[in-house]
Amino acid sequence: MVAPAQAIQTRQLTKIYPGFWKSQKVPALLQLNLQVQSGEIFGLLGPNGSGKTTTIKLLLGLINPTAGEAQVMGRPAGDQETRRRLGYLPEESYLYRFLNARQTLDFYGRLFNMNRVQRRRAVDYYLDFVGLDPAVRGRRIGTYSKGQTRRVALAQALLNNPDLIIMDEPTSGLDPVGILEIKNMILRLKQAGKTVLLSTHQLADVEDVCDRLVILYRGRVEMSGALSDLLERRDVFQLEARQVSPQLQERLVALTRESGATDVQIIRPRARLEDLFKRLVDAKRQTERAGK
Numbered sequence: 001m002v003a004p005a006q007a008i009q010t011r012q013l014t015k016i017y018p019g020f021w022k023s024q025k026v027p028a029l030l031q032l033n034l035q036v037q038s039g040e041i042f043g044l045l046g047p048n049g050s051g052k053t054t055t056i057k058l059l060l061g062l063i064n065p066t067a068g069e070a071q072v073m074g075r076p077a078g079d080q081e082t083r084r085r086l087g088y089l090p091e092e093s094y095l096y097r098f099l100n101a102r103q104t105l106d107f108y109g110r111l112f113n114m115n116r117v118q119r120r121r122a123v124d125y126y127l128d129f130v131g132l133d134p135a136v137r138g139r140r141i142g143t144y145s146k147g148q149t150r151r152v153a154l155a156q157a158l159l160n161n162p163d164l165i166i167m168d169e170p171t172s173g174l175d176p177v178g179i180l181e182i183k184n185m186i187l188r189l190k191q192a193g194k195t196v197l198l199s200t201h202q203l204a205d206v207e208d209v210c211d212r213l214v215i216l217y218r219g220r221v222e223m224s225g226a227l228s229d230l231l232e233r234r235d236v237f238q239l240e241a242r243q244v245s246p247q248l249q250e251r252l253v254a255l256t257r258e259s260g261a262t263d264v265q266i267i268r269p270r271a272r273l274e275d276l277f278k279r280l281v282d283a284k285r286q287t288e289r290a291g292k
């Protein structure tokens with residue numbers, strides 16, 4: 001089947017939750033016009049209560065809009081046929097505590113009508129994909145750490161090899177290395193031609209993986225566009241080099257000032273804490289593996 005160019009399209013999509021009294025009505029999402037192209041990673045941002053989860057629930061057909069409409073992969077939101085090609089990672093992981101990771105995925109595989117051989121292959125493939133420690137795969141989920149649970153939920157969202165994956169806060173509860181792994185995983189999904197809609201508070205996640213994004217505020221789009229356009233500072237020029245002598249630095253600064261540039265400053269770049277943390281944990285894990 002040819003994927004339609006628009007993975008998601010909404011027109012004036014609006015959700016007003018009814019309150020008990022009229023005055024308690026909650027305008028959670030107002031006239032959202034969203035277009036997500038097939039194959040892109042799209043970020044849904046906004047502070048708490050700005051309408052991200054509401055948008056996702058509308059796209060999945062879990063709730064009905066008050067006004068407007070939403071199409072997912074060319075069909076109305078909630079369509080059965082579309083659901084089979086969709087993966088969803090909810091904000092909270094709802095997993096059965098008494099099953100282990102393998103049993104959980106096996107159960108979902110049955111729901112997708114996969115046969116035993118297909119399930120066995122897919123279960124370990126996706127648990128590897130999300131990086132769940134093999135040592136815990138046979139242990140019941142009730143004993144998992146937050147990050148381990150999140151990984152199982154992610155594997156579950158990917159199990160049916162969906163074309164579109166909707167993730168509500170995929171990195172919540174993960175340690176920095178886990179976050180980095182999830183980001184790389186999202187990029188791998190993109191390389192495989194998948195579309196990802198991602199709601200998150202982690203701005204760094206968005207910066208590293210998203211092609212385009214919207215920022216919601218009180219249910220309205222406050223800003224939208226391609227990440228590169230939104231973040232590019234066209235009025236600033238930056239030069240990077242190693243082994244620049246203090247004399248040359250001074251001359252460069254003087255030259256720039258003489259030429260009429262303003263706000264000239266030398267910036268010493270710092271490594272990212274994320275990189276530092278990753279290096280440390282990687283080294284530890286390597287020693288652990290060597291010691292086994």
Ligand SMILES: Nc1ncnc2c1ncn2[C@@H]1O[C@H](COP(=O)(O)OP(=O)(O)OP(=O)(O)O)[C@@H](O)[C@H]1O
Pocket residue numbers: 017018026027028046047048049050051052053054055091
């Ligand atoms: N079932 C409901 N009934 C009434 N109001 C609701 C309901 N669900 C959500 N809301 C309200 O709608 C608004 C948007 O909520 P939503 O969950 O979409 O926000 P969000 O952007 O996902 O926030 P967060 O970052 O905290 O997850 C909030 O004011 C919330 O209180």
Ligand SMILES: [Mg+2]
Pocket residue numbers: 052053054091168
């Ligand atoms: Mg939410």
